[in-house]
Amino acid sequence: xxxxxxxxxxxxxxxxxxxxxxxxxxxxxxxxxxxxxxxxxxxxxxxxxxxxxxxxxxxxxxxxxxxxxxxxxxxxxxxxxxxxxxxxxxxxxxxxxxxxxxxxxxxxxxxxxxxxxxxxxxxxxxxxxxxxxxxxxxxxxxxxxxxxxxxxxxxxxxxxxxxxxxxxxxxxxxxxxxxxxxxxxxxxxxxxxxxxxxxxxxx
Numbered sequence: 001x002x003x004x005x006x007x008x009x010x011x012x013x014x015x016x017x018x019x020x021x022x023x024x025x026x027x028x029x030x031x032x033x034x035x036x037x038x039x040x041x042x043x044x045x046x047x048x049x050x051x052x053x054x055x056x057x058x059x060x061x062x063x064x065x066x067x068x069x070x071x072x073x074x075x076x077x078x079x080x081x082x083x084x085x086x087x088x089x090x091x092x093x094x095x096x097x098x099x100x101x102x103x104x105x106x107x108x109x110x111x112x113x114x115x116x117x118x119x120x121x122x123x124x125x126x127x128x129x130x131x132x133x134x135x136x137x138x139x140x141x142x143x144x145x146x147x148x149x150x151x152x153x154x155x156x157x158x159x160x161x162x163x164x165x166x167x168x169x170x171x172x173x174x175x176x177x178x179x180x181x182x183x184x185x186x187x188x189x190x191x192x193x194x195x196x197x198x199x200x201x202x203x
Contacts, residue, residue, distance in 0.1 A: 021057065021106035029054040029061070035114050040069050040190040041172035050113055057102070060085045061109060065177060074190070075197055077177055084180055094181045108181060118175055123168035127187060127201040137164065137200035140186070144199050159193040163200070174200070 036045040047068040060082040067075040088105040098104035166172035188197040
């Protein structure tokens with residue numbers, strides 16, 4: 001019964017995105033993939049959108065990723081997959097669970113890209129731990145907010161503490177945008193004190 005359930009879930013998951021790719025193959029692609037998540041911690045769902053453009057499915061994709069909160073664009077990132085397009089022929093490139101170029105490319109853009117873009121973390125996560133030499137929010141955020149730190153270090157400290165509390169309580173989530181399958185952006189959180197996303201960890 002358990003094996004049957006796993007197969008059924010895999011079939012449903014695969015069907016959810018493979019149908020989309022059948023629609024766009026050998027056609028000009030101008031498609032939006034959208035989900036709604038509260039990314040900035042204000043209690044309202046934000047629109048997360050991946051806009052994909054291409055001459056056809058087998059040409060490199062151009063994409064534009066945006067987050068809109070209360071009708072205001074709060075994040076944007078654009079790229080194309082010209083340099084990585086052939087890599088979708090290898091299932092391991094996106095972590096497996098696909099079979100070939102068509103399947104892997106479809107799975108990545110129409111399912112995986114947005115599916116794992118946010119995550120919740122707990123108070124004991126390494127991203128939040130304090131250490132003078134750590135690469136957690138305490139040092140990484142200050143490095144990113146260098147100008148703000150020089151002008152108003154107290155406000156930066158308050159923003160960091162507010163972010164830690166919101167993350168630990170589950171009110172706020174971490175944003176990681178997969179610029180490429182093997183090259184995501186650093187984990188970021190929304191800091192309303194500065195009206196933007198701020199990196200909180202680096203390897």
